Amino acid sequence: MPKSNLDLINDCDSFPYDTFPSQQSAFTGYYTFLLPNDARPHGLLTSATVQSMPWTSDFRIDHSTKTVHLLPASHNPADLASSCTSALSNLITKAIQTNTFPILHGKHSEPYPILGAPKGPISIERFARSLFGLTARGAHLTVYTRTVHGLSIWVPRRSPTLFTYPHCLDTTVAGGVTTGEDPFTCIVREAAEEASLPEELVRTHARSCGVLSYMGLRDEARGGGGGEQGLVTPDLIYVFDLEVGEEVRLEPGDDEVEAFYLWDVETVRRGLAEGGFKTNSAVVMVDFLMRHGVVRPETEGDYVEIAMRMHRRLPFPVSARQVL
Amino acid sequence: MPKSNLDLINDCDSFPYDTFPSQQSAFTGYYTFLLPNDARPHGLLTSATVQSMPWTSDFRIDHSTKTVHLLPASHNPADLASSCTSALSNLITKAIQTNTFPILHGKHSEPYPILGAPKGPISIERFARSLFGLTARGAHLTVYTRTVHGLSIWVPRRSPTLFTYPHCLDTTVAGGVTTGEDPFTCIVREAAEEASLPEELVRTHARSCGVLSYMGLRDEARGGGGGEQGLVTPDLIYVFDLEVGEEVRLEPGDDEVEAFYLWDVETVRRGLAEGGFKTNSAVVMVDFLMRHGVVRPETEGDYVEIAMRMHRRLPFPVSARQVL
Known part of the structure; x- marks a missing residue:
């Protein structure tokens, strides 16, 4: 059974919502x-x-x-x-x-x-x-090119030796944003390390395109190391796009990537439907496809729900001055 | 006092959130x-x-x-x-x-x-x-051009005779999506009517870029006709971008627009800070500036909160199959 785009969001944004009319809060017990x-x-x-x-x-x-x-x-x-x-x-x-x-x-x-x-x-x-259950930040960069046949996207396959999501498809470049780092600095560094992309190219041409948010509920089936159940994992994913010419070739720069593929949109969508992507990278790809007019309101019945869910308002502060 | 981007979101997404830990729900009384x-x-x-x-x-x-x-x-x-x-x-x-x-x-x-x-x-x-308190749908199209100096955006001033938001700045083209219409069809029609943009140009080159959602709380100060207080106005705004060459000139096609201006990003941001835009068109513009790397996480302290708030998960169904 192929996964719908909403299935991919559900895999990531798995912590229940408190719905209206008010019911037992999902937070009870924590x-x-x-x-x-x-x-x-x-x-x-x-x-x-x-x-x-x-x-x-x-x-x-x-x-x-x-x-x-x-x-x-x-x-x-x-x-x-x-x-x-x-x-x-x-x-x-x-x-x-x-x-x-x-x-x-x-x-x-x-x-x-x-x-x-x-x-x-x-x-x-x-x-x-x-x-x-603290909120973590990631930065994801999607590198793409325009050909006469339409958009093509650089998709890496993760190394089979990686601890998490071995051999899965992924966003072109991604990394966790550490203390004192901003998302853009993180992605410039990771693009050089993971995809051998020149710092100057990324710094000049990568475009900041928004931030996704979701809240995970870790269960055993989900994997990812550790046997702990019911852990809450709120995430922010800052998204960046980088359009490159057809002459640019991506090569693995470290041992985290097995190979890079330049795939057309249909192949990417097939990879999503087959569940081939790392969970949150699937959401980043769905967002990319929405922003680029590939996933559209006329043909995606869950369009609005997907957009709302991938920008979940977290019940925790994301800035010092935020009033919850 | 200039308005921050978050102030502009607050003007639009004005219905309170039920925050955690649970408190008296904002829905009580309705x-x-x-x-x-x-x-x-x-x-x-x-x-x-x-x-x-x-x-x-x-x-x-x-x-x-x-x-x-x-x-x-x-x-x-x-x-x-x-x-x-x-x-x-x-x-x-x-x-x-x-x-x-x-x-x-x-x-x-x-x-x-x-x-x-x-x-x-x-x-x-x-x-x-x-x-x-039913959810309404709008479609907004932002027309822009790239010059040697960067992005320029086509911004209309609404006619002083309009019933709502007379003389305010607005999204290039916008309209309400009626029964049986899809957002793209709506925007193609409105682009011809309001901005004299050829249907073929819009149909071929306008790009679907996502959907915004927010929930308004109508009070007297907010205006908009009618003296009713406390009305709830959830909205979906489907957003589209259209990049045109510098040779394309926009002209009012009906009496809803007084004039079109081609403004650089700084002039647009000044218009936003001065509160010159129609309330929801300000939010559409902030989203455009985020997607185009102008409003950025390094310099916008409210970046994450803005992204979450302009994609509010409405407590009402947006599709027949949605489980709330």
Whole structure:
């Protein structure tokens, strides 16, 4: 059974919506994660995570209000953000040492910012963010060319040795945006590393085209490492387009890509329908096809629902000043 | 005080969000509008509307559940949709005759479809849809050209004699999508009528680029005709781009446009910041500037919130098969 475009969105934006008229909230059962001096929840933890985590004195767990409050024991108000980062780092180190969560893979990972932290950047390691249900940022670049036959898109096949989504189809270039990095800087770097694209070409011609958002619910069937169930994974994906001439050839620049294909739109759509793409890269491709007039309102019965769902309003702050 | 891009979104997407943790729902106080054999609410009516409406026997009002149910007294199941359309038409005729609602302007208007009606198209007149809080569809086309200095956009000034938003700046071409029409057909027609653009040019080169959604809350300050307060106005705006050469000149084709200007991006942004644009056309322009890399994540602090808000997930069905 081929996947519809909406099926591809459902695979990614899998956390239930609270629908109207009001019902039991999908958030019930989760603990909310709170930062100092900020009433806005930044993430959600499962009860299982709260029970297993080797909490330090920097965290106050309240089972009656179902909250996890980060309140570093020793902190200077002027230095609160770095105290929070240290507190999280100490906690994750302890969790890695005690081998508590398979999803941590027994090792440290890159620092990701907690979005909307009110007093400067607070970081948490990438592998740990799912345990706290914190929002992560990615940047995706779609490289395409116009031929006499229409659009053609550069589609990589991921290496069979990759930890996540081995051998799947993917966005031309993609990466996680780390603390202190902006999405464009990230994509310029990744384009050189993954696709051997000259920095100058990308910096001059890649076009910022928007940001997608969705909220995942991790279950075992979904895979991706770790046996944890019910983890919440809100994501932002900043999307960029780069039109190149037919003379430009993409070549793998590192061992993450097995090969690059230059595919026409019909071949790309077949890859989507067969479920061949990495889950969130499928959504990025559907957005690309909508922005380029390939997926259209006259022929896609789920057009409006797809557009709304791939720009989900997250229930967590995405900027320091955002009022939820 | 110049308006930020987020201010422009707030002007349009003004109905409150139900935020987490759950609180008193913004929907409380409204009556939901229900179609036969469909549990999904299609719209919201204020108590004032429910009290004043000269209801016919085709409608069942339940004050305990706060619902307005359309159940045409005489109907053949095979012909349910047209019975519903007739029931609404009879009701609106009565309301016009009794001069109950200023927003009806004492006259009939074009048929708009009730989106997601399960058994074929049910129509309601355009002026009446706000009374029921039903979702309306518009189509907007932005015509632009690339010069050596960058993008330039064709911006019309609305006629000073127009009923709504006289003398405001606007999207190049825009119109409401009526029953039985698709957004592209609408925009091809409007482009010829409003901007004297040849049908063949638009049909061949206009590109479908997505759909925006927001939910308005009509208050007196907002204007737009009629003294009714608290009406809910969910909208879908299908967006199209058309790139033309510098030799193409736009000229008003009817009396709705006073003049067309070819403006560079900075002039357009000044018009937005000064609040010079029609409310929803400002949102369409912000989306255009985001898709074209002018409004960017590195420099727009509200980038993510804007993207999420201009694709609001409406709490009403947008297709017959949508599960809310």
